[in-house]
Amino acid sequence: MFNIEEELKKLPLSPGVYMHKDSLGNVIYVGKAIKLRNRVSQYFHKSSQYSPKVRAMVDNIAEFDYITCATEMEALILECNLIKKYMPKYNILLKDGKTYPYIEVTTSEEFPRVIRTREVKRDGNKYFGPYSDSGAVTKIIKLIDEIYPIKKCKTKEFPANFRPCLNYHIGKCKGICINATDKAEYEEMIDSILKILNGKDAKLIKELKEKMMTASDRMEYEEAAKYRDYINAFKTLGETQRATMAADRDIDVLLPLVTQNSEIIAQYKVREGKLIGREIHYMDEYNSDLSSTRSEMVSAFIKQHYTGSAKLPKEILLTEHIEEEELIIGLLDNTNEENSKAKSDTMHRTKIIVPERGEKKAILDLAINDSLQVIKGLDERAERDSEKKDKLREEITRLIKRAAQIEGAIPYIIEDGDEREYRVEAYDISNMNGLDTVGAMVVYEGAKPIRNDYRKFKIKSEDAEGDDYASLQEVIYRRLKRAKDGDSGFSTYPDILFIDGGLGQVHAVQKVVSALRMSIPVVGLAKNDVHRTRAIVFGDGSEIELEGEPFLYSYCGRIQEEVHRFAITFQRGRRTSAMTKSVLEEIPGIGPSRRKELLKHFKDIDSIKRASYEELLVCDTINSKAAESIIEYFSKK
Secondary structure, three states: OOOHHHHHHHOOOOOEEEEEEOOOOOEEEEEEEOOHHHHHHHOOOOOOOOOHHHHHHHHOOOEEEEEEOOOHHHHHHHHHHHHHHHOOOOOOEEOOOOOOOEEEEOOOOOOOOEEEEOOOOOOOOEEEOOOOOHHHHHHHHHHHHHHOOOOOOOOOOOOOOOOOOHHHHOOOOOOHHHOOOOHHHHHHHHHHHHHHHOOOOHHHHHHHHHHHHHHHHOOOHHHHHHHHHHHHHHHHHHHHHHOEOOOOOOEEEEEEEEOOOOEEEEEEEEEOOEEEEEEEEEEEOOOOOOOOOHHHHHHHHHHHHOOOOOOOOOEEEOOOOOOOHHHHHHHHHHHOHHHHHOOOOHHHOOEEEOOOOHHHHHHHHHHHHHHHHHHHHHHHHHHHHHHHHHHHHHHHHHHHHHHHHHHOOOOOOOOOOOOOOOEEEEEEEEEEOOEEEEEEEEEEEOOEEOHHHOEEEEOOOOOOOOOHHHHHHHHHHHHHHHHHOOOHHHOOOOOEEEEEOOHHHHHHHHHHHHHOOOOOOEEEEEEOOOOOEEEEEOOOOOEEEHHHOHHHHHHHHHHHHHHHHHHHHHHHHHHHHHHHHHHHHOOOOOOHHHHHHHHHHHOOHHHHHHOOHHHHOOOOOOOHHHHHHHHHHHHOO
C-alpha cells in the first residue's frame, strides 16, 4: 500500500514534475516544482489554506509519482507534455477550438497541388491565410481547379503502365501521371496561382466579371451566379488581406472571460498587420463551479496552445501580467523552432506585453469592447441551451413514463436538481438483399451524441440473417447480456431504447428485455412513405404523431437518421471490404497474409492498383515476384 508520509520523505530536493493519482491509478493532476519534496509536501500540510478546487483534488489523491529534471525550464516543458498526454481532471485543460483555414500550395513536391488545411507545418510548402471566411476559401480552391488543370491526387510516383484518372479525361488535370505535360509548363501554372494568392488578382477578377456579364446577357443565370460567387470570394479574402493595422506585425490579444457557466479565452489575431478574426477557446477544469484566476487561465492557455506551434505571434497582448512570465517566454523559445533560431535577435522572439498607451493599447481596447458582446452572446446562448435542455428532459421523461406504464416497468426518472442526462440508445438493422446483416447502436445523453459509446454488431446467428426481428433480438441480447456480465464496454445501462421500426420491432425487443429480467422502456420510431420520422410507437400500439410535436420530431428524427447512417455505413464498409478481398484473391501468388498486409498498408484497392513496384516492396510480405504479379494483374484490367 502506498504510504504518503513515507513516500514524501523520499522525494528529492531537485526540480521535476509530480503526478497525483487517484485510487484507480488515474493521473488527476500534473505540476512542476523547483524542489519536488517541498512542493508536493505542501498539499498534505493540514495548515495549508487551499481553494475548494485544490481541497477537492487533495481528497482524491491516493498516491503520487514524479520525474526529476535538470532545470526548471526542463520541468516546465515536461509538465506541458504530460498535461497534454494525460488530460488530468484537476488541471486547467484547453478544449479544442475552431481554427481558421489556410490555402496550402505544396511547393515541396515536384508537381505541387493546391489544398485547404488548418495546420501550418515547416515543410517547405507555401501557406496563405489564415482566412476567417471558410466558404470563400472553398470557392477559391474550386476556381483554381477550374482554371488550372493541376494535379489533384497525392500520388508522387507513377508506374509506366499507370492509367490516368477521370480528371485527365475531362481536362481538369494535365496528366502528370502519364507525362502528358512538361515541368516548365506546370511551373508556369503554379507561378500564376501563387501570384493570385499573393493578391495580384485584378486581371483574373476582370476576366471573371466579363464572363459573368456574358452569361447574364445570355440569360444563363446559374452560370452568372457562379462567377459572381467567385468574385465575392476574392473580395472577401482581399478584404481580409487588406484590413491592415498601422504596424506590420503578427499580434495575438488574449482576454480571459467568465460567462454564466464557462471560462473562455478570446483570442484576437492580427497576422502580418492584418486583423483576421477572433477565436473562442473554452477552458475546461472538469469543475465548472471551482473557478480559476484569470492569470491562471491565460498562463494555461499559452502553455498548451502555443508550445510546439510552427508559427508564433511576435507579440501577445494581455490586460495584466501573469505569473512566471519570463519562464513561459523561455518555454516558447525552447519549444518553437522559429524562435529558438532567433535568440540572437530579440525582435523576432515572442513578447508578452501589457500595453498602457499607443497603437497596441488601441488594439487591446478594441478587443475588450468586442469581448463584452462575446460575453453577452454566450450568456444568451447559455440561457437558450438551458431552456432546451429542460424541455428535452421533460419530453424524454414523458416518453419513459408512458412506455413504462404500458409495459409495467419501473423506470428511472431524473429528479429536479440532478445534473445527469437521460441515456438514450437507438438501434437499427441493415443488410444487402437479406445478406450480410449488421446492427448498429448509437448513444445520446440528452441532446449530445456520445460517439465513444457507439457500437457495431455483426449478426452471428444464421437464423437471424435477413430477419430484422431476429437480428434486433440478437443485438439487444448481446448488448444487455454483456452489461450484466460486467463488460466495461457496455457497463452503462440505457434509460430508454429507441428502435428503428414499428410495433413488431418494439415487441421483439421487449421480449429480450423481459427475458433478461430488466426494466427498460422501449419505443419504436416509425417512418412515413418518404422515410421521415412519423411517429413514436409504444408497446400497446398507441402512437405519438410527431407532426404536431416539433421539438420531439427534431430530436427523434436526428437520432433515427444518425443510427441509420451508422448502420448503413458499417454495412457498406463490410461489403466494400469483401469486394476488395475478392479482387485480391484473383491475383496469383497473393494469399491471405499478403492480402491482409496490402490492405493494412494501402487501405483500398485503388491505392494498390496505383502503387509502383518499389512501393509494393515496402510491405514485409511482398517480394519481387509478388509485386510483379500484382502489377501484371492490374495492367490487364
